[in-house]
Amino acid sequence: MYGMVNLAIEGLLTERHGHSVWQSIKDKAAPGIDRFLTMEQYPEDVTQGLVVAAAEITGRPTDEILNEIGEYFTGYAQRSGHGELLDIIGSNLPEALDNLDNMHTRVALAFPDLRPPSFWCTDVDEHSLILHYLSERSGLAPMIPGAVRGLGRLFDTEATVRQVASREDGADHDQFLVTFDAKSQG
Amino acid sequence: LIYSPGTEQFALLHPFHLVIDEQMVLRQMGPAIPQLVPGLRAGEPFANRFQVQRPRIQPTYDAVRAMQRAAFLLECLANGVILKGQMLVDEPRRMILFVGSPVIDDRTKLKEYGLTLSDFPMHDSTADLMELFSHFDSLIGKYGVEKIRTIGDNYMVVAPPASRPCPGPGAHGPGDVRVYPKPAALPKPTSGLQDGPQLGSGHRRRDRPQEIPV
Numbered sequence: 579m580y581g582m583v584n585l586a587i588e589g590l591l592t593e594r595h596g597h598s599v600w601q602s603i604k605d606k607a608a609p610g611i612d613r614f615l616t617m618e619q620y621p622e623d624v625t626q627g628l629v630v631a632a633a634e635i636t637g638r639p640t641d642e643i644l645n646e647i648g649e650y651f652t653g654y655a656q657r658s659g660h661g662e663l664l665d666i667i668g669s670n671l672p673e674a675l676d677n678l679d680n681m682h683t684r685v686a687l688a689f690p691d692l693r694p695p696s697f698w699c700t701d702v703d704e705h706s707l708i709l710h711y712l713s714e715r716s717g718l719a720p721m722i723p724g725a726v727r728g729l730g731r732l733f734d735t736e737a738t739v740r741q742v743a744s745r746e747d748g749a750d751h752d753q754f755l756v757t758f759d760a761k762s763q764g
Numbered sequence: 765l766i767y768s769p770g771t772e773q774f775a776l777l778h779p780f781h782l783v784i785d786e787q788m789v790l791r792q793m794g795p796a797i798p799q800l801v802p803g804l805r806a807g808e809p810f811a812n813r814f815q816v817q818r819p820r821i822q823p824t825y826d827a828v829r830a831m832q833r834a835a836f837l838l839e840c841l842a843n844g845v846i847l848k849g850q851m852l853v854d855e856p857r858r859m860i861l862f863v864g865s866p867v868i869d870d871r872t873k874l875k876e877y878g879l880t881l882s883d884f885p886m887h888d889s890t891a892d893l894m895e896l897f898s899h900f901d902s903l904i905g906k907y908g909v910e911k912i913r914t915i916g917d918n919y920m921v922v923a924p925p926a927s928r929p930c931p932g933p934g935a936h937g938p939g940d941v942r943v944y945p946k947p948a949a950l951p952k953p954t955s956g957l958q959d960g961p962q963l964g965s966g967h968r969r970r971d972r973p974q975e976i977p978v
Binding site for chain 2: 676679680682683684686687688689690694695696698700712713714
């Protein structure tokens with residue numbers, strides 16, 4: 579996992595719980611790492627470990643924390659040099675979701691070690707769609723509802739996201755029902 | 765629309781195309797493909813020669829049909845070259861058409877892969893990018909910067925931190941890299957600071973062990 583994800587986790591947890599709580603989470607999960615670098619590769623279990631330690635120290639469930647990380651991630655990506663990419667991802671939420679896979683492919687071309695997930699949409703109508711998510715990593719699906727809501731915010735669109743198929747329950751991959759309604763402008 | 769090119773013109777426009785049947789057997793390929801994948805013949809299973817890196821699907825007719833809106837990266841197993849392009853499914857004929865071109869940003873790599881600039885169609889921007897990058901190659905030595913690698917359409921250089929105040933415009937030093945002749949549309953440079961170890965110098969995708977997407 580690239581350091582960018584760990585840095586987003588650091589940003590979120592620092593914002594929500596303060597620097598000293600973050601410091602103790604990091605000391606617990608990754609005692610050997612002084613600080614994360616965006617373009618450096620870190621073992622997968624560092625990311626998982628940060629989430630588990632955050633749950634233990636803050637007393638909150640891991641799914642809730644992952645969901646928050648997802649929601650925080652779009653804004654973090656926008657602020658940390660990926661804003662131009664997000665600007666051209668689409669002109670509304672369903673378009674952006676439809677382009678999510680292409681965007682990850684482009685980023686994968688630039689960073690050969692990146693192993694990004696795949697996304698695709700089916701059952702698209704005016705106010706809803708099914709978002710399919712396929713990753714070689716497990717346990718990160720709870721990030722997706724938050725990430726979709728965060729993406730919706732780029733378009734001033736309120737999205738609700740409900741998981742309708744789960745790999746943990748034996749499905750081939752995770753699926754989410756996304757419903758959205760564009761807010762009236764101004 | 766009323767116009768469609770004939771097969772020969774199609775091959776000229778898309779020298780790296782592939783036609784794959786429902787059983788994922790290669791039926792046809794563009795004229796530049798045999799140079800890139802020596803010995804490849806129509807009738808071979810697609811999966812013997814290529815791996816779908818993106819999107820994360822198994823290479824089946826149905827999976828490709830479901831992902832026609834996605835950009836595809838195909839890795840040539842023989843040499844690690846990535847073909848980037850799109851897949852279209854011809855439902856009535858039960859065929860898949862792949863149209864794309866190799867992702868090569870370094871002119872010196874062309875020869876290694878058995879290609880020349882003339883293998884690329886005029887509408888492909890790969891050749892322009894390679895030319896721009898080779899201008900950069902010939903210039904960086906002058907300015908005390910070191911090329912790390914090209915990543916996609918990014919040309920990445922590093923410079924040591926300035927040990928004295930920046931000498932200002934016109935001086936030769938880090939931060940004053942200019943390109944002559946000035947191309948019509950030079951991409952906007954971005955810069956950043958990093959104090960860690962030097963980033964993945966010389967690490968190439970093809971050195972990586974094969975990863976089978978789930």
